[in-house]
Amino acid sequence: MNPDAHPHHIGPYKILEPLGAGGMGEVYLAEQSEPVRRRVAVKVIKPGMDSKMVLARFDAERQALALMDHPGIAKVLDAGATGDGRPYFVMEHVRGLPLTEYCDRHKLPTDERLELFILLCEAIQHAHQKGVIHRDLKPSNVLVTVNGHPAPKVIDFGIAKAIGYRLTEQSLHTEQGQVIGTPAYMSPEQAEMSGLDVDTRSDIYTLGVMLYELLVGKLPLDPSEIPPRAVPLALREVDPVTPSARLVSMGMDRERIAMLRQTDPGALRSRLKGDLDWIVMRAMEKDRTRRYETVTGL
Numbered sequence: 001m002n003p004d005a006h007p008h009h010i011g012p013y014k015i016l017e018p019l020g021a022g023g024m025g026e027v028y029l030a031e032q033s034e035p036v037r038r039r040v041a042v043k044v045i046k047p048g049m050d051s052k053m054v055l056a057r058f059d060a061e062r063q064a065l066a067l068m069d070h071p072g073i074a075k076v077l078d079a080g081a082t083g084d085g086r087p088y089f090v091m092e093h094v095r096g097l098p099l100t101e102y103c104d105r106h107k108l109p110t111d112e113r114l115e116l117f118i119l120l121c122e123a124i125q126h127a128h129q130k131g132v133i134h135r136d137l138k139p140s141n142v143l144v145t146v147n148g149h150p151a152p153k154v155i156d157f158g159i160a161k162a163i164g165y166r167l168t169e170q171s172l173h174t175e176q177g178q179v180i181g182t183p184a185y186m187s188p189e190q191a192e193m194s195g196l197d198v199d200t201r202s203d204i205y206t207l208g209v210m211l212y213e214l215l216v217g218k219l220p221l222d223p224s225e226i227p228p229r230a231v232p233l234a235l236r237e238v239d240p241v242t243p244s245a246r247l248v249s250m251g252m253d254r255e256r257i258a259m260l261r262q263t264d265p266g267a268l269r270s271r272l273k274g275d276l277d278w279i280v281m282r283a284m285e286k287d288r289t290r291r292y293e294t295v296t297g298l
Contacts, residue, residue, distance in 0.1 A: 010042050010088050011080045021046070022156075024054045029093060040077060044088035055087065062089040064157045067130045072123025074155045094153050096143035100213055102150070109262045110271050113214045116144065120152045121207060125295040128200045132157065135198065137206040138185045139213070183223040183231045185209045188286050191232040201288040204298060208283025208291075215272055216243045217257045218250070220284060236286060243280055244272035 006018050006028060013030035019041060020027050030042045045058055065076040078090040097105065099120070103113050120142055127134060134141075134157060141156040183191065187205035190198050212220050220240030223231055240246075247254055247269050254265040261268055283298055285291045292298040 007082075010044055010082055011078075011090075013040065013042050013090065015042070024049050024058060030090075032090075039093045041074075041091045041093045042088055043091065044082060045086045047084075047086065050086060058087060061157045062087075064127075064132045065089075065091065067132060068127055070123050070126040072119055072151065072153055073127065074153055091155075094143050094145060094155050096145040096153065098139040099142040099144055099152055099210070100139040100217075102144035103214060104217070104260050107260050107262050110215065110268070110276075113261070116150065116152050117207075117211055117214060120154070120210075121295045121298060123152070123154050124203055124207065127154075127157075128203070128295060133198065133200055134203050134206075135190065136182055136185075137203060137210065138182050139210065142210075183228075183235075184219050184221075186231075186235065187288070188232070188235040189288060191235045199288075200294070201291050204283055204291050204295060205285075205288070207295065207298060208280050211283065212240075212243055212246075212280050215276060215280070216247050216250075217260065218246055220246075239286075240284070242272075242277040244269050244277050247272065 006026075007015055009015060010028065010030065012034065013032055016029045016031055016039070018026065019029050025043050025045055028042045028044070030040050032038050032040050043061075045054065062076060062079055065074065069075070074094050075092045076089055077092060079088065081087050096102065099116065102108075103116070108116075124134060124137070134154070136156065137154075142152045142154055144150050144152050185206045187198070187202040190202050209220060212218075221234055221238060226234045241249070247257065247265065250257065254268075258265045258268045263271070279298065283291055
């Protein structure tokens with residue numbers, strides 16, 4: 001995103017600086033002056049990206065966020081359209097670091113990482129109770145804010161899917177052959193690109209992947225080592241080792257991983273072996289009928 005090219009205003013909101021850009025939208029830090037003075041995040045569709053599918057997905061994200069009311073999920077404050085007709089919505093501005101980055105920068109012990117993970121699970125359970133599947137959970141979509149105490153907040157529902165009812169009047173569908181999500185954190189059924197057959201257990205798989213990474217600093221399967229076309233097959237066929245076994249296989253890197261958790265490799269392995277290994281691997285079962293039924297179960 002070219003910082004010199006951003007608009008001065010979007011609706012009544014004064015644009016201060018770009019915060020980021022995705023496939024269909026741009027996000028800006030903005031200032032609201034009426035009825036209250038505060039900083040907000042404004043998400044707007046990119047110029048030229050207003051196809052029916054993009055408009056439907058954008059509106060679905062706005063409606064998904066508006067459905068939810070939870071301290072662990074960014075709130076929608078307003079919505080409208082720019083002068084040239086591009087829709088936008090306004091969210092609370094969440095200041096924080098991505099989940100894994102926060103944990104490593106502050107060298108959080110395993111138990112404190114688990115406390116943050118439990119709070120994240122509560123937010124996702126709220127979304128599921130409201131009939132919304134996230135479908136793109138990953139550390140960069142979960143920012144840890146510090147307001148007295150650290151807490152995770154989910155900031156992006158860009159490819160959320162409704163359960164049992166439609167989020168938007170426009171048709172929202174996955175184009176055949178288009179992978180929706182982030183391969184490193186994607187469930188096997190989501191990688192199959194059968195978009196209609198994804199339920200809340202897909203998010204549970206992804207939470208398992210995120211927990212694995214929080215515990216040992218590595219992903220269970222590294223897509224950078226797998227050709228893109230082979231990712232769906234790998235997710236379906238390759239069984240990752242347990243977190244404790246992964247730690248043992250890291251060689252000299254074990255010391256660094258343990259240090260970031262304020263412990264030593266032997267103690268970290270002992271902490272992982274048993275319940276934590278079992279919980280992670282059950283959440284990441286290839287067969288979703290063998291995963292936890294709900295986030296609360298996890």
